[in-house]
Amino acid sequence: xxxxxxxxxxxxxxxxxxxxxxxxxxxxxxxxxxxxxxxxxxxxxxxxxxxxxxxxxxxxxxxxxxxxxxxxxxxxxxxxxxxxxxxxxxxxxxxxxxxxxxxxxxxxxxxxxxxxxxxxxxxxxxxxxxxxxxxxxxxxxxxxxxxxxxxxxxxxxxxxxxxxxxxxxxxxxxxxxxxxxxxxxxxxxxxx
Amino acid sequence: xxxxxxxxxxxxxxxxxxxxxxxxxxxxxxxxxxxxxxxxxxxxxxxxxxxxxxxxxxxxxxxxxxxxxxxxxxxxxxxxxxxxxxxxxxxxxxxxxxxxxxxxxxxxxxxxxxxxxxxxxxxxxxxxxxxxxxxxxxxxxxxxxxxxxxxxxxxxxxxxxxxxxxxxxxxxxxxxxxxxxxxxxxxxxxxx
DNA sequence: GCAGGATGTCTAGCGTTGCTAGAGTGTCGT
DNA sequence: ACGACACTCTAGCAACGCTAGACATCCTGC
Numbered sequence: 001x002x003x004x005x006x007x008x009x010x011x012x013x014x015x016x017x018x019x020x021x022x023x024x025x026x027x028x029x030x031x032x033x034x035x036x037x038x039x040x041x042x043x044x045x046x047x048x049x050x051x052x053x054x055x056x057x058x059x060x061x062x063x064x065x066x067x068x069x070x071x072x073x074x075x076x077x078x079x080x081x082x083x084x085x086x087x088x089x090x091x092x093x094x095x096x097x098x099x100x101x102x103x104x105x106x107x108x109x110x111x112x113x114x115x116x117x118x119x120x121x122x123x124x125x126x127x128x129x130x131x132x133x134x135x136x137x138x139x140x141x142x143x144x145x146x147x148x149x150x151x152x153x154x155x156x157x158x159x160x161x162x163x164x165x166x167x168x169x170x171x172x173x174x175x176x177x178x179x180x181x182x183x184x185x186x187x188x189x190x191x192x
Numbered sequence: 193x194x195x196x197x198x199x200x201x202x203x204x205x206x207x208x209x210x211x212x213x214x215x216x217x218x219x220x221x222x223x224x225x226x227x228x229x230x231x232x233x234x235x236x237x238x239x240x241x242x243x244x245x246x247x248x249x250x251x252x253x254x255x256x257x258x259x260x261x262x263x264x265x266x267x268x269x270x271x272x273x274x275x276x277x278x279x280x281x282x283x284x285x286x287x288x289x290x291x292x293x294x295x296x297x298x299x300x301x302x303x304x305x306x307x308x309x310x311x312x313x314x315x316x317x318x319x320x321x322x323x324x325x326x327x328x329x330x331x332x333x334x335x336x337x338x339x340x341x342x343x344x345x346x347x348x349x350x351x352x353x354x355x356x357x358x359x360x361x362x363x364x365x366x367x368x369x370x371x372x373x374x375x376x377x378x379x380x381x382x383x384x
Numbered sequence: 385g386c387a388g389g390a391t392g393t394c395t396a397g398c399g400t401t402g403c404t405a406g407a408g409t410g411t412c413g414t
Numbered sequence: 415a416c417g418a419c420a421c422t423c424t425a426g427c428a429a430c431g432c433t434a435g436a437c438a439t440c441c442t443g444c
Contacts, residue, residue, distance in 0.1 A: 008391095037431060047394050049433075058431065113362065114306070121362040147374070153363050154371050157353030158346065165352060170305065170313040171345050179346050182339070186346075187378055200420090229402060239423050241404075250402065 016054050019044055024065045027107035032062070032115070063119055066111040070129035073112070076101050077136035091140040092184045095159055099176055102163035109167075113160060151187075158183055208246050211236055216257045219299035224254070224307070255311055258303040262321035265304070268293050269328035283332040284376045287351055291368060294355035301359075305352060343379075350375055 022043045026035050037058060041048045055061045080097035081090045102109040120126050137152040145151065162179055165171045214235045218227050229250060233240045247253045272289035273282045294301040312318050329344040337343065354371055357363045 036429080038429085048431090049395095050393070052432070053392080113357075116360065122364055150367060150370060150374060153367065154350065154354070154374055157357055157363070157371070158350040159353070160357060161349030161351070161353030162346075164356070165305075165349055168308065171349070172314055175342060175345065178342060179349070182342060182346055228400080230400090240402090241424095242422070244403070245421085 012054075015044070015046070015050075019051060019054055019061065020064045020068060023061050024068070024108060024111075027065070027111070028105065032107060032110060059117075062111050062115055063117055065108065066115075066117060066119065067127050067129060069105070069108045069112045070127055070133055072108075073098075073101055074129055074132035074136060077133060081136055081140060087140055087142070088184075091137075091155075092180075094136055094140055095155065095180055095184060096177075098159045099163055099180060102159075102167070103173075103176075106167050109163065114164060155183075155187060158187075204246075207236070207238070207242075211243060211246055211253060212256045212260060215253050216260070216300060216303075219257070219303070220297065224299055224302060251308075251310075254303050254307055255309055257300065258307075258309060258311065259319050259321060261297070261300045261304045262319060262325055264300075265290075265293055266321055266324035266328060269325055273328055273332060279332055279334070280376075283329075283347075284372075286328055286332055287347065287372055287376060290351045291355055291372060294351075294359070295365075295368075298359055301355065306356060347375075347379060350379075 019040065023035055023040055026040060026043060035058075037048050037051055040061075041051055044050070051061070055064065077094050077097050080093040084090050084093045119130070121130065134152065134156070137155055138148050141148045141151055162171070162176060162183075166173045166176060211232070215227055215232055218232065218235060227250075229240050229243055232253075233243055236242070243253070247256065269286050269289050272285040276282050276285045311322070313322065326344065326348070329347055330340050333340045333343055354363070354368060354375075358365045358368060
C-alpha cells in the first residue's frame, strides 16, 4: 500500500515542478501574455484541468514561478556579495547583480516584482527566499546603522525602477551601468 | 455643407474625449481589469464598435489616458517646483509631488508608467507633456551639471520604484515620507 | 480472482474577453 | 425626391480562465 502511493506522489511532485518550469520557459520565450492555460497544458502534455489539480488558478502558477525566482535571486546576490568582501565594493556588486538578473530573465522578474500577487512582502508569511534576497542588500550596510532597512528599501526601489523603466523602454537601456555607478557613489556612504 | 459637418466633428471630438475620461474614471474606481470594451461602451452610451472608430484598440485608449496623465503630472510637478524656488527645497517638493500623484491616482499612474505601451520615451516622437514632466526634475538640478539628465533618470527611477512597490504592497506604504527624506538628503547635493 | 470504490484524467462547455463583418438606419447634396 | 454616403448597431468569432460530469484506471477487501 505504500510503495505505489509513494511513486504516485513522486510523479505528481515532478509534474508539479514541470508545470512551473514550462510556464517559466514559455514566459521567457514569448512573454506572459503567451502563457495561456491551454498552451501550458499542451506543453506539459496533459489536459487543462490537471493544472487546476495542482494550482488554484493561473495566478497561483505565476506565484510559484516567482517564488522559485526569489530563491535564485537570493543565491545570485549572495554570490556577488561574497565575491567581493569589502563592503563598498560588495554593495556595488550586489546592485549590479540585481540589474543583471532583471535584464537576463525579464519575464521571471516580472512575475516576481511587477505582476499582481498575493505573496506577502515584509510580513510574517513572507517566503524565506524573498527575505533572504532582501537581506543581501542589508548585509552590505554597516551593522550599526539603525536605518539599514530603510536604506535597503530605497536602494531596492531605485534598482527596481531602473530595471522596469529600462525594460519597458522608458529610459534608454544603455545608460544602466553609468546610472548604477552614480547611485552607488551617491548612496554608498552611510549617513552618520 | 460646412456648418453641419463642423457640428459633427465637434460632437465626435467630444465623444472622443468622453471615452478617455470614462475609461479613466472606471479604472480609478475599479481598476484597469474592470475596464472592458463592453462596460466602457455602456458608460459612453454607445455600442462597442464606436470605440474602434475612435481608437485602434483597447491599448490605444489606455495610451490616450496616459498622455492626458502626462500633462497633469507636468502641471502638478511644475506647481510644486515653483512654490519653493530654493533649488534644494524645490527638488524635495517635486519628488513629494510625484509620489502624491502616484498614490492619489494609482490607475492613471499605472497607465502612464506600468502598462505596456508603444508611447516613445526619450525619443523624437515623445509626447511633449511627457518631456515636460521629466524636465521638471531636470530643472531642479544645477544647470552646470553635465550629467543632469542621468541624475534625473536616477531620481525618477527611485521615485517610480518607491511608488510601484508601495502600491503593490511590496514595501510598507507608511515609510514613504521617511524614504523620500532619505533620498533627497542623499542625492540632492550634485556631485562636482 | 473479482466486484466496488476511490482516484485520476479527459471531453465538452460556460461565461467573458477584445475585436469585426455585415445589416440596417438616417442624413446629406443634388 | 432620390441615390449616395456616413454612421451605428446587432450578432458573432476566436481565444481566454475555469469547471462539471463522463470515463477510465487502479487499489482494496472479500
